Amino acid sequence: MVTIEEHKDLKPLTTFGVKANARYFCSVTSLSELTALIHHPVYLNNSRFILGGGSNVLFTSDYHGLVILNALKGIAVSHETDDHIELEVMAGENWNSLVMYCVQQGWGGIENLSLIPGTVGAAPIQNIGAYGVEVKEVIKSVTGIDLQTGLPRTWLNHECAFQYRDSIFKRTLKENFFISSVTLTLTKKSHRINTSYGAINDVLKQQHITSPTIQQVSDAVVQIRRSKLPDPAVIGNAGSFFKNPIITPEQYEQLQRSFPGIPGYHSVNQEVKVPAGWLIEQCGWKGKRIGDVGVHAQQALVLVNYANGSGAEIFSLASQIISSVKEKFNIELTCEVNIK
Numbered sequence: 001m002v003t004i005e006e007h008k009d010l011k012p013l014t015t016f017g018v019k020a021n022a023r024y025f026c027s028v029t030s031l032s033e034l035t036a037l038i039h040h041p042v043y044l045n046n047s048r049f050i051l052g053g054g055s056n057v058l059f060t061s062d063y064h065g066l067v068i069l070n071a072l073k074g075i076a077v078s079h080e081t082d083d084h085i086e087l088e089v090m091a092g093e094n095w096n097s098l099v100m101y102c103v104q105q106g107w108g109g110i111e112n113l114s115l116i117p118g119t120v121g122a123a124p125i126q127n128i129g130a131y132g133v134e135v136k137e138v139i140k141s142v143t144g145i146d147l148q149t150g151l152p153r154t155w156l157n158h159e160c161a162f163q164y165r166d167s168i169f170k171r172t173l174k175e176n177f178f179i180s181s182v183t184l185t186l187t188k189k190s191h192r193i194n195t196s197y198g199a200i201n202d203v204l205k206q207q208h209i210t211s212p213t214i215q216q217v218s219d220a221v222v223q224i225r226r227s228k229l230p231d232p233a234v235i236g237n238a239g240s241f242f243k244n245p246i247i248t249p250e251q252y253e254q255l256q257r258s259f260p261g262i263p264g265y266h267s268v269n270q271e272v273k274v275p276a277g278w279l280i281e282q283c284g285w286k287g288k289r290i291g292d293v294g295v296h297a298q299q300a301l302v303l304v305n306y307a308n309g310s311g312a313e314i315f316s317l318a319s320q321i322i323s324s325v326k327e328k329f330n331i332e333l334t335c336e337v338n339i340k
């Protein structure tokens with residue numbers, strides 16, 4: 001049995017909080033519901049979009065197809081040794097609640113990813129990352145249903161093509177694979193504490209903490225995020241709107257000649273990641289407000305909806321930012337947020 005709603009208001013289901021309706025909507029709470037859904041005429045005759053926590057999507061207009069909410073819940077221990085624990089977590093679980101639960105249990109590996117909005121199922125799609133850690137470092141596998149065949153399939157970590165804010169689920173499998181669960185391997189002891197990201201060390205130093213626990217790292221991350229990033233429950237936003245662009249060392253050197261202060265982080269293959277927030281700030285956008293939408297005053301990478309901004313207005317603002325950055329730095333910013 002599957003229930004399909006019509007003309008569903010999506011505003012409360014996305015963190016941007018913009019007005020948009022879905023022509024059809026279905027919340028999937030079990031795999032049998034999903035199986036029933038993929039044989040349903042509404043599913044077969046419409047385009048579809050899978051929604052998790054709605055924290056990385058911008059609807060620029062009504063959605064004329066079927067929105068499927070991934071609401072699968074549950075956490076199970078799939079394997080355990082003295083050193084490690086393997087958790088199979090259903091895709092509809094809230095990511096931050098999972099982090100808080102694991103930190104409380106003393107299971108390490110995801111404490112740097114505290115307070116990231118969204119669901120567990122969305123985490124591998126864009127390989128969420130923050131403060132020196134990416135989720136690919138703890139993912140053992142991703143399981144779900146191939147929507148072409150209706151058959152289950154598990155993708156092992158090395159098959160997921162994880163990259164910076166990217167994976168196979170965002171590319172060849174986009175809209176064709178319904179993630180049902182993610183299996184994570186976490187440490188029970190000898191945690192790999194990662195405080196390499198400057199701001200974490202600064203916070204810990206202020207608190208005179210020299211060898212932090214995973215709880216203390218998590219607390220520091222929460223403190224940093226709260227000071228820089230707007231709370232979606234208060235001001236609509238989807239975190240970083242753009243990806244940090246990756247450029248060649250030659251391009252970076254050339255830019256350094258014109259802009260000596262330009263920050264850049266060298267990666268293993270010599271390419272340079274430039275903070276998009278810096279580029280946007282240099283173009284004068286930081287803190288700018290146009291009507292009810294704007295650029296966050298503490299972090300220029302985040303676009304915000306103050307109250308009644310529309311998806312089209314946010315998209316228009318993003319397009320203007322892309323043009324300014326292109327004109328000033330000859331760098332093409334790309335959106336991290338999924339535009340619908």
Ligand code: EPU
Nearest residue numbers: 130131132239240242243244263275277278281299300301
């Ligand atoms: N910066 C500015 N002005 C700004 C913002 C940033 O000059 O308005 C420069 C500064 O040089 C700063 C540097 O950018 O030192 C890095 O800033 P920050 O530490 O805030 O990180 P980010 O590169 O802007 C990325 C992620 C965030 C993640 C942080 C911390 C992306 C697209 N964003 O931002 O992820 O929290 O690092 O690890 O990679 C998200 O994906 O939604 C998100 C918030």
